[in-house]
Amino acid sequence: MTYAQIPKDKDKVVTLLEESKKAYENTKAYSLSLRSVVYKDFDTQEVLEESQGVFIKYGQENYLKMSNGEAANLETVTVKTDGDSKLIQIGKKNKQAELIYDLSGIVKNYSSFQVVETSKEWICTLEAEKIASTPYGKIKIYIDKKTKYINRQILYLYAAIPKSGKDYYPRIEMIFTDFTFLKERPKQLELSHYVKKVNLKYTPSLYYAGYQIID
Numbered sequence: 001m002t003y004a005q006i007p008k009d010k011d012k013v014v015t016l017l018e019e020s021k022k023a024y025e026n027t028k029a030y031s032l033s034l035r036s037v038v039y040k041d042f043d044t045q046e047v048l049e050e051s052q053g054v055f056i057k058y059g060q061e062n063y064l065k066m067s068n069g070e071a072a073n074l075e076t077v078t079v080k081t082d083g084d085s086k087l088i089q090i091g092k093k094n095k096q097a098e099l100i101y102d103l104s105g106i107v108k109n110y111s112s113f114q115v116v117e118t119s120k121e122w123i124c125t126l127e128a129e130k131i132a133s134t135p136y137g138k139i140k141i142y143i144d145k146k147t148k149y150i151n152r153q154i155l156y157l158y159a160a161i162p163k164s165g166k167d168y169y170p171r172i173e174m175i176f177t178d179f180t181f182l183k184e185r186p187k188q189l190e191l192s193h194y195v196k197k198v199n200l201k202y203t204p205s206l207y208y209a210g211y212q213i214i215d
Helices: 009-025 104-109
Strands: 029-039 047-058 061-066 069-073 077-082 087-092 112-117 121-127 136-144 150-157 161-163 166-168 171-181 195-198 201-204 212-214
Touching: 009 104, 009 112, 009 121, 009 136, 104 121, 201 212
Parallel strands: 087 212
Antiparallel strands: 029 047, 029 171, 047 061, 061 069, 069 077, 077 087, 112 121, 121 136, 136 150, 150 171, 161 166, 195 201
């Protein structure tokens, strides 16, 4: 069933994204695996880059790892690590931290909307005008009809990347899998996993030995 011709497509997209956001928020503790794949062009299967990650939520705290970078939004502080540079940064808790499941704020950047229903998913397509305040000219979001969780996102870059005399428009696919309910608080949400306090000063934990702490 296609809603492309219905004027209220935007309302339908907004409703589905809000329902998905609430489904995640109403689930107290869970983890899920992330896979990000960057393709050379909007219609090719040639992979330029691929990375794996994980997202964890436990109450009001959350943790995101993508490739060699981590961000843990804990009860009182936010911890970020960079595995390539061997750095740890500790700052105030970010109450406005962007969450991977909260897509409700992107609607304002798009002007064209379409919703397609399959037997298992809602597929929301959002497209922007040629001049827009977003790097993505088009986004497709696949929402599971039963759970309201996001299965996949496809992001189409607005700007072309010239290569060998030809313009390419890469697309990024984000796949969400292995959704698991958590019973126990994971170590990634413990400050002691990252640092220990000695004489009122933070030093890296054994797990992060060799890292430097920066402001």
